[in-house]
Amino acid sequence: MSTEILQQLVNGLIIGATYGLMAVGLTMIFGMMDVINFAHGELYMLGGVFAYFLVSYLGLNYYLGLVLAVALVMVVGFIFDQLVLRQLRGEPVLITILVTIGLSIFLQSVVILFWGPSPQSIASPFASTPIKLGPVILTQTKLFMAAVAGAVIWGLHLVIQRTKLGRMMRATFQDKDAATIVGIDINRVYAINFALGSGLAALAGTLLGTLFIVYPNMGLIAVVKAFLIVIMGGMGNFLGAIFGGLLLGVVESMAAGFISSGYKDLFGLLIVMALLVVRPYGLFGKKS
């Protein structure tokens, strides 16, 4: 029984790490730009779709395909920001939500148009033989996911804390007017921020798409989960998004293992509801 719990805990942490990636992307976009990006789930889906296309269809090297897929989605995010969101800086949240819902419908239906509704899997070079780590059984795919998620979060932390771009981002995050005064090109920072957030969603899509499957409608439940995590962690809170992701992953995994896999998605939702009754501004959030 206790090994079973340990096994589910590890599974949950690995899935949760990819949720964390997605949620960090979402919270970056909200925290800096006040945009609730409803298309985040579709950017996540697009990551998986591009990776499938490059790796399984064009036969590209798996790792190269992953990097290219993420880069392509970052370009999509960059273009959307410059073409659409740039016109709406400072507009009420309602307008930007509608616009990102529009993008989400557009991306999803265009993918269905070209791809059809059936699910596909990304061909990965990983063997399916189990790896035993003490009492816990893992696969190469899961180890790869954990390593990539950890490395990317650590890399992002370094970029934000140590580089000039990171300083500009933090300055804009804190006070955009003051940042403008000291000569930061806010529009560029916003565009880069949106592209980075999109890239994180896409990366999560490629990783989960390798472990499970890729299909055009995968974005909705993903975006709902990412929002739940962001709410748990407090909107705009990076650390909260990572911990929230891990927590949701573990809760789902335990619920699927010990209660019912059909209801596993319900528990995350119930926890957030309960949390909001007690703490309307999230686990780590402060009243604004």
Add this chain to the structure above:
Amino acid sequence: MAGGRLKVPVLLALAGLALAAPLFIRDDYFLHLLIHAGFFYMLVAGLNLLVGYLGLLSLGHTAFLGVGAYTSALVSLKLGASYWLSLAAALGLSLVLSFLFGLIVLRLRGPYFVIVSLCFAEMLAIVATNWVSLTNGPMGLPGIDAPSLFGYEFETKTDFYYLMLFFVGLMTYIIHRLVNSVIGRACVSLRENEELAESIGVSAFKFGMITFIAASLFAAAAGSFYAHYVSYLNPEIFGFVYMITMLVMLVTGGRGSIAGPLLGCLIFTVVPELLRGTEQYREPVFGLVLIVVAIFMPQGLKGLLDRLLQRAAREEG
């Protein structure tokens, strides 16, 4: 105001046209489209109270559509109750649920409200899919009875058209009274500046709750109507597709007005049918329309129409 002077005759003409429509529309399929438009109007008109008047974007309107549809269908199927009793049960359960859910969600603002409302609908969808012994899961519930009134069975499209018209008329009247009352003015003041409105004693929670419950009851009535009209129901009723369609209709038609939802529902039911053979492009176009309208035409077609009428009136003298 040209609009004000014209209002009563225009309204009477519209009502007459709507009542007489089945006399000259002999095509059942076209009647079906109008019934469909009316069904969406019941949803969008309620959503408009929240989004247009109160300024809260709810993405969980499908929750009450689904609750209404399932309650009505189950009460009718399992207890053999009449349509009207099933409708009453649907309204009753939605009243209780919307009050309880309102207690949680109305304390939240902005992004939190949007997301938690969506989560609520998703939760109910999961329950409807997995509680197979009650809802028959994804297989759905077939054979839901058609309504009857004093022994008269609703069978033809014309029957359902008039039932739809009854609901649409009743709801429009209620909404008209609501938005022109203290409640409507309180909502608009909260939308424009919540802090200011609260400071002069307008309770955001109280008026939020009234509006939220009203919108939910409309959605439940729409759900009940849908279940007994189509006579089959599955968990897709909670689907985000319905939410998207409602939003596109509301935003394009014009939120915060009575005519806006009517315009939106008619246009987005009838126009896609005129462009038959292009179904696969419908959703991409919906997405683009939403983006373009939100940026360039935030008041929707109703706003555009108002501006045209004003210009005409000014030129007249």
